[in-house]
Amino acid sequence: MDVDDIVEAVAKYSADGMRFALAMAGDSLEDANYSDEVANMAVLRLHSMLEWIKGIVDGKEQLRTGSADTFWDRMFISAINKSIAQTDNHYKLMNIRDAMLTGFFDLQEMLSRYTRGTKSIGMHKELVRSSATDVQGLTSSTDYAIY
Numbered sequence: 001m002d003v004d005d006i007v008e009a010v011a012k013y014s015a016d017g018m019r020f021a022l023a024m025a026g027d028s029l030e031d032a033n034y035s036d037e038v039a040n041m042a043v044l045r046l047h048s049m050l051e052w053i054k055g056i057v058d059g060k061e062q063l064r065t066g067s068a069d070t071f072w073d074r075m076f077i078s079a080i081n082k083s084i085a086q087t088d089n090h091y092k093l094m095n096i097r098d099a100m101l102t103g104f105f106d107l108q109e110m111l112s113r114y115t116r117g118t119k120s121i122g123m124h125k126e127l128v129r130s131s132a133t134d135v136q137g138l139t140s141s142t143d144y145a146i147y
Helices: 006-013 015-024 036-057 071-092 096-117 125-139 142-146
Strands: none
Touching: 006 015, 006 036, 015 036, 015 096, 036 096, 071 096, 071 125, 096 125
16 A cells, blocks of 8 residues: 555545445455555546546437337346345445445446447436436445445
């Protein structure tokens, strides 16, 4: 770790970046596997997600409304539901690292696939809103475990 204490780490990586990095460091009885690379990656991923959400809000992406019944919509809904169930189970078992993997990384990958798959027809507005703001915000929050 290239910082001396938690105050310096939060100043360097932000509170969210540190929560992310510490959650990914491990939660077993073994020594934590904290690394600055993970903290840097967390800041970059969180920043990218925030910029993507801003782009959606600002209308840079063409979103569609109506029925969410295309193959890609159904696949994405299924992925969201799977992520919620897995992440909830991980939090109940206090496997915070695994919860971050399913609640953030897996959902990010599915969102990326959904974005590519719906390029010609546009993403569904409500699915994007629910996945980006509601589901991902809750499932990747280390505060979720207290609910």
